[in-house]
Amino acid sequence: MNNVEYLQPDLAFVARLKQAGGENVKKCFQCATCVAVCDVTQSDKPFPRKEMILAQWGLKDKLFYNPDVWLCHQCGDCTAHCPRGAKPSEVLAAVRDLSLAEHAVPRFLGKMHASPAALAALFALPAAILLLAAMYANGLTIPGGEIVYSHFFPLKVIDSIFIPGALFAIITSFLSLKKFWGGMQRNNREKKAPDVAAVLGAVKDILLHKKFAQCRTNKPRYTGHLLAFFGFLALFATTNLVMMYHYLLGRETPLALGDPVKLLGNAGAVTAFAGVSYIIARRLAAPDETGKASYQDWTFILTLYAAIITGILAESARLAGIPAAAYPIYFTHLVLVFFLIAYLPFSKFAHMPYRAAAMVYARSNSKTN
């Protein structure tokens, strides 16, 4: 064979990884204590020991197209027990952060999300679109009379912005995941397509937070994530139900407080607020247990938190009848929501599809599951 393939360590990647939060990666001396304490480890996969040496050598393809990296829920057990202070859970988090940019289609959006300098531009886009829409709809004046947000932003206007936004997210998610999936197949020489049982199993695991429940070092995150997850799910459902009310039943917002959909929305808001509050409090109070939060972590958590808070405030201001506060808050809320939804495959939010894909991949190809 003339074209022998040599293993090529990548110094630049090691440097990037260190910068992205994996600065202790080189400290690993391969003792495999992490393997002994990790719940993701399988008998034929010394995870995360092997990922640590792949990272030390800068073998990025083997990391980026590795389902195990996404099976990790960053429970922090490996970091807590590592005798060398190599912090495997933080290294893996950094790998995940970097791989978001790697898999992103289009690539530049991934890169923008990794860069603090691009944050203003990312927010400016939905802000400008919504501003233009508001100008078009009502000349950017605060409507008089009873506070009805659809007077400010008619539902048609909203939908004409958010439905394309959501479609963009869906299409780019699909393209990004396709890249990720193909890479995993190439890397692991496992060509199986996702099967139904694997998908159902993964969904069950996600809904039950099964892996989170096994965490020890960072156990409180189970509660935080569970609340945030179901709160968000309820809010997402509410949004869709409101759309159905409008288009199918002709019922308009604001809904009465006793309306089931309204009840679901408010309950979701309170739950998500509690969950994200708890996550932030833990991050601040016990950074050793939660692991160091990266720029992407904070951007996502705070955007989500701000979206929840502005949602609650918008409803409160409406009920209190303060138009001067209500409409600007509502506007801000919409900018934040657009940011979350449309940029989903590029922000930290993308952990949801990637992790789900990795779980399906692992289940499809695993000998045991």
Next chain:
Amino acid sequence: MAMTHVNAMRVFICTGCDIGASVDVDKLCKIPVELGAPQAARHPCLCGEEGLQYLRKEVAEGADRIVIAACSGRVYADRFDFGKDVLVERTALREAVWVSTPNDADTQLLAEDYLRMGIVKLQKSAKPEPYIHQLDDTILVVGGGITGMTAALAAAEAGKPVRLVEKEAALGGFVGKLKRRFPVDGTGEPVETNIAAMSEEVRKHPAVTVHLSSEVVSISGQPGEFDVRIKTPQGEIAARAGAIVQASGFKPYDISKLGHLGGGTVADVITSARFEEIAASGRIRRPSDAKEPSSVAFIQCAGSRDEKHLPYCSSFCCMTSLKQAHYIRQQNPDAKVYIFYRDMRTPGKYELFYKQMQDDDGVFMTKGDVASVTGVDGGVEIVVNDTLLGESIRVKADMAVLAVGMESAAKNGGALHLTYRQGPELPELNYGFPDSHFVCFPYETRRTGIYAAGAVRHPMDAAQSETDAAGAVLKAIQCITLASAGKSAHPRAGDTSYPEIAFERCTQCKRCTEECPYGMYDEDAKATPQPNPLRCRRCGTCMGACPQRIISFKNYSVDMFSSMIKAIGVPGEEEGKPRILILACENDSMPAFDMAAKLRLKLSPYIRVIGLRCLGSMNMVWLNDAFAKGLDGVLLFGCKFGDEYQCHNMKGSELASERLSKLEETLGRMSLEPERVRFVPIAIDDAHALPGIIGDFMKVIERVGPNPFKEFAD
């Protein structure tokens, strides 16, 4: 020599520590009279201040041979020391009663026999007359590397004249050729070797004479009187030395034996020693085309920890490769350094340097088995199996460095050229390193007054070599100091006796000259032994070996033990009470008896234990004596021998067991069963096994029956 001082002999029996309550002391007191000595005196506590004062008074009144029948000689040796003019024999009655049933007839007989043997032993002893010569106290250091120079400076600072012989044209040795040394405390960068400054200090030291481009041609003589011939550029010179430190270092393992790793065949595959030379000479360039490498692979354990090459770990290679990785990364921050290891071994603070180098982005390490290193277009290809990356990997680098291990420079000889009958160099232990008592006494070699230090002795790095040099110099000075007073060096440090030979009866059989573990005897043309008493460590192996029984010490002789054996009371066959003689090494087996006594283990009352300096000093005639006397069996307790030997004198117990192989002839002549003699390796921690070992042997004796010679014994 015997019986000349009988009048000055006194026997004291202590009744403390259960002795008085376990045996009839009055009866014991009469025993010395049988042997022509005055009746024994009894005292309730000889080791107490009152008892000691009593003994001192007796000494002042003229007693110069004292049997103290009390506790084991291994306790209170300082209290019962009355100066060099008083011979003291310690009879361990206390330990004897502790392992026996109190107030039993057999216990009484046991105590009586021990007392008889003690008295006889002292009767057969004479005061040693130390061999005192005017000695030279120059320390000869062979080798001018870091070990040799450290040794030279340490000896000179201790006030000894030093003569240093270095075969190369400059001092410095291996470390002198290094670019840097790795940091001893593990932190920071590799450090300057400072060899130039050290060499300067050595050369300028008024007490040190340095011979460069010189070699030792021959060494003869003994500690304090070594005659050394040195070939210098100015011609051959003769010099005297008191002791010698051999610091001739090591040779890196021959790379051409590592063909599977490209050694000797691929130009860009070199040893770490060669790499160091390249690094020390300026920019690091690979040999084939002088290109500065942008990737270098280090192969650890190249030919080390490998039964086909060097089976041991050389302990410096891991740190050396980490240091050299540092050179490469300094020279080129984009360079890639691979380190393929079996285990990284960076003990102590070296671990900090390992951590530091691990943290370098450009250093890539993995455990794995390097299957091959081959030359390919533009560099070398390394295939590593079973890596931590979970697969076999194939890496291409600009060059490869084989971290080869150390071979002792003493391997195959050539440094000392001793004129000794037993050979020109220090005897090798394992793998070509000179023999030392690795268990307890690292600097000791089997050539008295010659101490190996540094990598010639054991694989070690520069920092360890410096410590080693200081240790060896201390031993060398100690040896000269002891020799000047006619005293033995380790392990019988301070012993002033030495072997004397009745040459008129010597048959030139060469047993003594061959068997002495320390090469004390040279031979003349007719093979007559030529003793060098200052080389002697007083183990008595020559005495045990001599078939003519013409080698004796003033206080240790064949006759002494024959007489002691003959002093044992042997009951008639009809009594059914056998007697077993145990000859036990006093370094390790006797302490096991003391330990058994301390633990109050019960031993057969039919045994009679005699301590020997070393089982190597056991003369076969004693077995003859024992059986002629009517004893039923003999146990020989000595140290474990072989590769993991425990013998203080390295070869003693092994030689004793070899002599036993000729025993059947002796026993056959006497029509006795070979089972009556057994060698058992015993160490101090085998105390718990003693009752079982002795009990088993008693059963064997029961089976073969009583010694038929009982009838004829006097």
